Amino acid sequence: MGGHELGEVASRLSVDAIITSFNNSAGGESHTPLLRRLVQAANHEVYESGRAASPGGVGMSTTVVACALRYDRLTVAHVGDSRCYLIRQGRASVLTRDHTVVAEQMRLGLISAKEAAESSKRHLLNRSLGSDLFVNVDISEHQVLPGDGLVLCSDGLHNSVGEDDFVRVLNGGGDLRAAAKCLVNLANQRDGGDNITVQVVRVKSVERVGMYRGRIYRLRT
Numbered sequence: 001m002g003g004h005e006l007g008e009v010a011s012r013l014s015v016d017a018i019i020t021s022f023n024n025s026a027g028g029e030s031h032t033p034l035l036r037r038l039v040q041a042a043n044h045e046v047y048e049s050g051r052a053a054s055p056g057g058v059g060m061s062t063t064v065v066a067c068a069l070r071y072d073r074l075t076v077a078h079v080g081d082s083r084c085y086l087i088r089q090g091r092a093s094v095l096t097r098d099h100t101v102v103a104e105q106m107r108l109g110l111i112s113a114k115e116a117a118e119s120s121k122r123h124l125l126n127r128s129l130g131s132d133l134f135v136n137v138d139i140s141e142h143q144v145l146p147g148d149g150l151v152l153c154s155d156g157l158h159n160s161v162g163e164d165d166f167v168r169v170l171n172g173g174g175d176l177r178a179a180a181k182c183l184v185n186l187a188n189q190r191d192g193g194d195n196i197t198v199q200v201v202r203v204k205s206v207e208r209v210g211m212y213r214g215r216i217y218r219l220r221t
Contacts, residue, residue: 006053010046010062010130011197017042018066031068031075032139039064039077039129039137046130061130065096065152072206074142074150079135080128082197083158086142087149087170092163095140099127123155150201151183156194160187176200 021038042064050060063080074095076084081098097103101124102116116122129135149170161183169179169186180200187196209218 006050006060007062008195009049010060013046013049014042014062014064014129017045018064031070031073032141035066035068035075035077036137036139039066039079040135043079043129043135044133047133050130059131061128063125063154064129067150067152067201069144069201069203071209072143072145073209074144076140076142077137079137080125081123082152082154085151085153085158085163085166086144087151087166088145088147090167090171092151092166094163095142096138099125099138101126144203144206146203146205148203150199150203152199152201153183154195154197156191156196157183157187157198159194160191170200170202176202 018038018041021041022034025034025038046060046062053060063078063082065076065078065080065082065084067074067076067084069075074086076095078084078096079099081100081103082096083098084095085092086095097107100122102111102119102122104126105111106113106116111119127136149166151166151170165183165186169182172179180198183198183200184196207218
């Protein structure tokens with residue numbers, strides 16, 4: 001979180017905690033409880049590190065978005081206003097909802113989308129990683145298809161780069177590192193006033209499965 005104490009430390013701690021916990025997890029666990037547990041572990045790490053940073057403690061925090069893929073399913077976990085976009089057949093759609101004050105006001109019908117975009121409080125979070133000992137993690141599951149693209153990014157990117165840009169950059173089918181750099185360059189050209197984090201994923205193939213009495217079975221194609 002830019003402008004907050006040790007925001008870059010909180011970000012690195014959360015990434016390291018999630019990766020370490022994932023590598024130490026048991027194989028085959030359902031991704032929904034797994035991601036929830038991983039993000040809670042990251043929250044605890046950031047929270048306790050902030051308390052230990054000085055005698056009075058430091059209120060450092062960060063946003064997070066993470067995804068896991070298995071078979072033809074995508075599981076997304078997030079806290080804050082970092083987002084996950086799905087790019088499919090020339091269209092981009094956001095799979096997450098921002099945990100901001102204006103986003104909540106808009107969902108309740110208190111303000112319009114135009115008012116939300118112009119609000120001075122549009123970047124004010126009502127949920128973040130490390131602010132409290134426990135955090136409410138949003139989890140969602142989605143089906144993925146061959147050729148789908150995913151963009152996971154912080155607000156430094158999605159505040160400057162639109163969904164049409166995601167489609168144009170990813171639909172070329174080129175190198176993903178080049179695509180990520182292109183998106184970052186676009187954001188810097190248009191704004192550049194905030195930290196930018198982006199991860200780009202392309203789904204090459206999937207294994208279709210179904211569920212019967214709690215058991216997964218493979219579908220013939």
